Amino acid sequence: MNLIPNTPRITPELVAEHGLKPDEYQRFIALIGREPSLTELGIVSAMWNEHCSYKSSKVWLRTLPTTGPRVIQGPGENAGVVDIGDGLAAVFKMESHNHPSFIEPYQGAATGVGGILRDVFTMGARPIAALNALRFGNCHHPRTRHLLAGVVAGIGGYGNSFGVPTVGGSVGFHSRYNGNILVNAMAVGLARTDEIFYAAASGVGRAIVYLGSKTGRDGIHGATMASAEFGADAEEKRPTVQVGDPFAEKLLLEACLEIMKAGCVVSIQDMGAAGLTSSAVEMGAKGGLGIELDLDAVPCRETGMTAYEMMLSESQERMLMVLAPGKEAEAEAIFRKWGLDFAIIGHTTDTLRFVVKHKGLVEADLPIKDLGDQAPEYYRPHTDPQPRPVIAAKDVPDTVSLADALEQLVMSPDLCSKRWIWEQYDHLILGNTVQKPGGDAAVIRVEDGPKALALTTDVTPRYCEADPFEGGKQAVAEAWRNLTAVGATPIAVTDNLNFGNPERPEIMGQFVGCVKGIGAACEALDFPVVSGNVSLYNETNGKAILPTPTIGGVGLIEDLAKSMTLAFKAAGEAIYVVGK
Amino acid sequence: MKARVIVTLKSAVLDPQGKAIEGALRSLGVAGVQSVRQGKVFDVELAGNDKAAAEGVLKEACDKLLANTIIETYRVEFAE
Amino acid sequence: MKARVIVTLKSAVLDPQGKAIEGALRSLGVAGVQSVRQGKVFDVELAGNDKAAAEGVLKEACDKLLANTIIETYRVEFAE
């Protein structure tokens, strides 16, 4: 079969529209030795954008400490996996959905929660808790109220219906987020250490199965959008938002865990940003295999979808799996019972090529490993940030009385009670919430106890702006303190690094400084980073957000009877200050 | 003056509610329904009797609040 | 064949969503809206072309599922 002839021709404009720089396009041509088809251009644009390839951040992420005696799986899979003893593992990750949430706060936040939950349960873990870290613009900005209300309702709407307790998080307000809010969602799951599932495919000629909801034209170019700086034309990019279906995801969870238990699954990968493309490529590349897809078999919600559209669709609540030989019928029966789509859409090969066929034509034929391995990687120029000078306490004019100062602090949106937010989240479902939102860290009992996990998300962006290295360290230290304050031993970290445009040296400088600070603190505290996410280009009209490297910390409590809450317990007791 | 605003999901947007309703009708034995898509309707009372002005007000109401034009479209109808 | 089913709250039933929308419109500066009541619309595709049969199917769908007649009423419209 021959490769499909190109309509339209690949023009420089088309390349630019796909977010590829001219030199990146040349790199791709050199790799494949010919002009790509449109579908191939779409595939590479999805694989090589910032969101999927981490091309600006990878060199720095490699400097983070990621190993430790408890670490079963560090960065590189759907989520990190940490041993918590008794044959159990905590599986967790954080991920951003900033741009979609700014455009459509309810659905953007909801699908963000859906995505991170899928990351956790594709590893074989049942989600036991969700957290989030949010940043909005100034309280008086006209859009802030609408965005806040929509995001909170969306997070609640998805998590409450899916049935996971949302137990913690953080929220802050600053005018630098007026045009670019942050929605970072974290999920934590529980698995048996000997029942963890990975993305790498194995075995030649095995069936590749599509599971979950049908494919529609949702978010085509969404992955590209998530990395593109906002401009005045945000309106134009609007139709790229997807609608979440927590009901379908709940069914997907139950069906996946059931077929995993039944021994049907060889490898599994969720279809997140860049959907079918990145999930299929990842399965093949990690397993050292080729993949051949036949798109005629893909369950579609709309008629007349092209190969390009199917490969780039971001429809939610979908998975890709390689099934154990002979288990197809059993797996299909389980999925049908849960009312979900199930289709064999391809097979593994020994060619190391990624071949996509549709209606008898070859729409793409690419070297599978190179799509990931040969993705551009940049050591971007960065200027070392000039830390702001330290202000001596005596230089601060003392113009307000202590009482007024206290009142102002308590009233400030960053410090006031967040009850309005967390009461919209079901934080009690599953019956294991020992410490609900409102304390230092959430505490969730593990199975029937006495073990428990402590969970927190932290960062103070103005510190990171004043001194990225110290700010990065401080975010880790704060997470560490919140965990120890409830009586937990901190065991590992996930992070979500939110910054502006990395092509600007001063922004890259902030990024580098924060990563170094996080690395230094994690190193010193034996607090490895096991998963995370990077969100760059958080800018509007050239104005960047505050540098916001959110840290999600996980701690282990061996006996929850020995955990502690922050409330005073009785009158007349002494109050101590510890530390320096 | 009375008007009705109908807000529906754009046709390419997933409608999980509609899908669930289709399934339910099928299992209730209601035959002949091929697809269902759910939307919202707003029955609005407006001051005055000027239809052109009312149209303007409703367009503003839709763009600012009633519809999210990223995923929805709207239509305004006047009672005869 | 296409039909539209409109389900609205009975007039005696309180509609807090409608009230909230009224308030929100006011605070957005949209003037001239006196009251809003929110309902649901279902766009239904039916097999065949027999309007009488379709009306029967839709009535059944409404009575069995689409409307809760304790608080809601419904109306069926056909596209011309």
Added chain:
Amino acid sequence: MKSALVVFPGTNRERDAERALTLVAGAKVTKVWHSETELPSQTDLVVLAGGFSYGDYLRCGAIAARANVMAAVQAHAKRGGLVLGICNGFQILCEAGMLPGVLVRNAKLRFVCREVRLRVERADTPFTRAYRKGEVLRIPVAHGEGNYTADEETIREIESEGRVAFRYARPDGEIDETDGPNGAINGIAGIYSETHNVLGMMPHPENYIEPAIGPTDGRGLFESLSSAFKAA
């Protein structure tokens, strides 16, 4: 006690209910899938757990109320068997016509998860014998549509027949004159069927049963159920 725990697609508090039934009531729990047409033989108690059955699409509980298994649940209730619907379960019982009225969106239009105070309206039913009449319980709610409403005549009827099970109250037992968590009419948090063998309630007693986790005021409901069957 043998209890059947009905599970619909989208039910998500069935584990919580199962834990309370086994831990507190010592019940034998069988999960029953929505497509079944019969309950396990000799079922004493049917529980419809919380969640978002069918996504709560259309109206909450509407689609589940019409699932296959509901005919068997209705028959069980007609025979005088006990049925407990919690949260989404309550919504389903109303939609199925097994309890009067309907649960609409919370007055403030937001989902609310928090502890409330519930006043026990009567302590002489199989669900509440372990409580005292007028006792004020701490129990959490977690719902977006728990605003109970019905026409005046129905309200008059359930009030005069002593069919209100619990009301949202203040800590001193007085009825909350503000909206409470959801704006329910007369602070109604749970109601009985005419014969008091079917109870629907919005709050989640099953989440307040273990001292390791928090308050335990929900235990009484499960203790009442278990002693109802020991006595028999």
